[in-house]
Amino acid sequence: MRVIFRELELRQLSNQAFVINETRKFCQLFTSNSGISSMLSMLSSYTDSIILITDYNDKSVYFHIPDSYANLLQTSSRVVIRPDKSKNAESGKETDSDKEASNTRRFWINKQIIPFAVFPIPSGRYYLCADINAAPLSEDIVSIITNCLPILSTELETIQVNQRRFSSTNHFAPFFSMLSDMRSKSSEEIRIVCNTFSFPYDCKRVCIAYEIQQAGSPDRLMRTVYDKFSTILENSGQQYFLSFYNDYVIIFLFFQKNISNLEAVNQAQMTAEYLYQSLDESLRQWVRGGVSRSHSRLVTIGTAFEESLISINMQSHLNPQKAVASYLRQIPYHLLRNLNHHDLNKIYNDTIVRLVDYDQANGTCLVHTLRMYLENRMVIRETSRQLFIHRNTLADHLNLIKRILGTDLEAMDEIFSFYLGLCAYDLLKET
Known part of the structure; x- marks a missing residue:
């Protein structure tokens, strides 16, 4: 019996030494700034399985899939991970208390459902999930994972802090x-x-x-x-x-x-x-700012x-005084830039060329007046305020513009055409 107990004791000590040694290796990943991907890869090498980090709502935040699971990607070029929302067998629904009490959860990986052992990460915001589809985790592996959880928590918090803190070393x-x-x-x-x-x-x-x-x-x-x-x-x-x-x-x-x-x-x-x-x-x-359009696809x-960046550059040519530009509001310019010089010049000649010629011959600013009028939704009061002129003076200028252009500026298609003409004129001035 003494021999047997001694053998068990030595085996236990050997297992503890293994756990301590592997935990030390994991710590070195953190101190060397190897990143979260390397950490998950190491944990996956112990379990020979998929490793996930999820938030409180079971949304996958990080993951590592070993090469042995290449079959999951055979039918798709991407990995889709989502929690299994099957209802609780007894109550008919899943509750937060059920989620917290359970140490296993199931996730769909592409079209395959896989059970995972779940370990709460000390920060309280994330969970580490290890795939147990092939076999349950051994005690040694569980010990290693448990020891690594505080290190993972620190790495996750570091990532969040780096996103809020300026550093002379460009983390991004x-x-x-x-x-x-x-x-x-x-x-x-x-x-x-x-x-x-x-x-x-x-x-x-x-x-x-x-x-x-x-x-x-x-x-x-x-x-x-x-x-x-x-x-x-x-x-x-x-x-x-x-x-x-x-x-x-x-x-x-x-x-x-x-x-x-x-x-x-x-x-x-x-x-x-x-x-x-x-x-x-x-x-x-x-400081000058630019705002993009709205996007939702991964590749955009x-x-x-x-x-x-394009909106900032465009605004520097159109109106340098405007500090924050919008790509969406510059859409006419971006569309017109795709035209060749001949087509661009044709739009200009078909719309506002006579107004430009009148300004050059008489030293007036009727092109600018028309631009402000259209940009202010053809509201006399706001346009006169921005031009610093009386409403009656603005009305006289608008009547002159209408005579020169031969239009009453009331039909929407004509208004749009003249606005495009103004945009074309701006782009032509750059060339």
């Missing part, structure tokens, strides 16, 4: 490298990068970019703008992703799928203008970023 460079080269990336590669940076790629999104235009863009100015926006957004209750890249501070705002694209863009525009106005007046002269994350 890999993310924007992915955005700028998205056309050569597969959906799975994009998804992995998004997961690494906790970017909710399945939400509707609008990108806001602010360009720091001071020569050299010193860190101090970038840090001031970044920290100011971070404080406001953190207290706003709005779901967001805040980052910086080169001379830009970039914000992705996220919206529910049931919100219309126009509503999402309008909300983002108001947020963008509010953030700009929150800066000290001495800073505003160096980079498109939203590009649109925000």
Whole structure:
């Protein structure tokens, strides 16, 4: 019996040494900044199974699928992970108490349902889930996972903090490298990068970019703008992703799928203008913003970023005094830019050329008056206020414009044509 007990004791000590040694290796991943993907890969190597990190609502945040599960991807180029919402056998529905009490849950991985052992991560916001479809986890593996949970919690919190804190080392460079080269990336590669940076790629999104235009863009100015926006957004209750890249501070705002694209863009525009106005007046002269259209597809994350930059560049030619530009409101210009010079010149000649010629011959500003009139929805009072002229004077100018153009500016199709003519004129002046 003494021999047997001694053998059991030695085996237990050996197992404990193994657990301690593997836990130490896991700690080294954190201290070397290897990232969450490397951590999940190591845990998966112990269990030889799928590893998930989910939030409280069972939404997959990060995952690792070993090569042995390649059959899951045979019928699809992407991995779709969703919780199994089967009703509780006794009560007929799933409750939060059931979820918290249970140490196993089932997830659909593409079209296959797989059971997972569930371990709450100490922060209380996430769960680690290990696939037990082939076999239950051994005691040693459970011990390793349990020891690693506090380290995982620290890594997850670090990721969240890095998204809110400015650092001279650009933590977000890999993310924007992915955005700028998205056309050569597969959906799975994009998804992995998004997961690494906790970017909710399945939400509707609008990108806001602010360009720091001071020569050299010193860190101090970038840090001031970044920290100011971070404080406001953190207290706003709005779901967001805040980052910086080169001379830009970039914000992705996220919206529910049931919100219309126009509503999402309008909300983002108001947020963008509010953030700009929150800066000290001495800073505003160096900052210009651009707002993208609304997007929801995975492959258009980079498109939203590009649109925000294009809108800044376009506004610098159209109206440099306007601090925050909207890609959606510049749509006529973006469409006209796809035309060749001959077609662009044809639109101009068919609409406002006579008005431009009259201004040049008489030193008047009737083109500008027409532009302000159309941009202010043809409201006399608001247009006269912005032009700093009396309403009667504006009325006289509009009557002159109508005579020169030979139109009464009442038919909607004519109004649209003349607005396109103004846009074409702006683009032609650039060439």
